[in-house]
Amino acid sequence: MDQKIHEYESDDIKVTYDSKRCIHSAECVKNLPSVFDPNNDPWIVTDNASVEEIKEAVHHCPTGALQYSDTENPENPSRTNTITVGPDGPLYVRGDIEIQNADGETLLEDTRVALCRCGESENKPLCDDTHKDIDFKAPAGFDESKLRPTTNGDADHDKLIIRLMENGPMLIEGEYEVLSIANQRVNSQKNVAMCRCGQSGSKPFCDGTHKEVGFEG
């Protein structure tokens, strides 16, 4: 995973911006244009709003490109681990996230990430917006029967492990909710394999096609 970190600081807060993780969704610009303005140089001015307003705007960044440094009051993970299926785009994950390699070694711990599922990101497992360049198509919804839904789950403060299988899918372990813009919301504790080669016939889940297409990642 590549990083290109830029820092913006005032007396009360430091905001970092990783341009390798930004997919220009403009949530920050919409939420707090006085601070985040791509027409300005620098494009982030932390003097132009309160610390709480800036933290709130940073929390809306879906990819984790924006972070703030506050060791006394760090960002708390969302109460529930959620995986939102982005139509024709990445999986947006929020919560207490740990990404591991196939050997179980930690690669990244975070509260917000956007995960590549078109198979073409240069910054796997993170999305780098390549899905737009290749006109990646994937449905907004998902087959709920693949998840073994639970009705009384409590995904509170349960770590979500995302394990990257070599040349294969990402395994999701823990308790989580899968959401779609089609108003689906399914709580599950089932270990499930999500496609990251972009070729599965049952996206967002893996159906084994990665072997046929020779996916490398």
Ligand code: SF4
């Ligand atoms: S919200 Fe995050 S991903 Fe979206 S434009 Fe701002 S920094 Fe980039």
Ligand code: FES
């Ligand atoms: S990773 Fe795409 S089908 Fe398995």
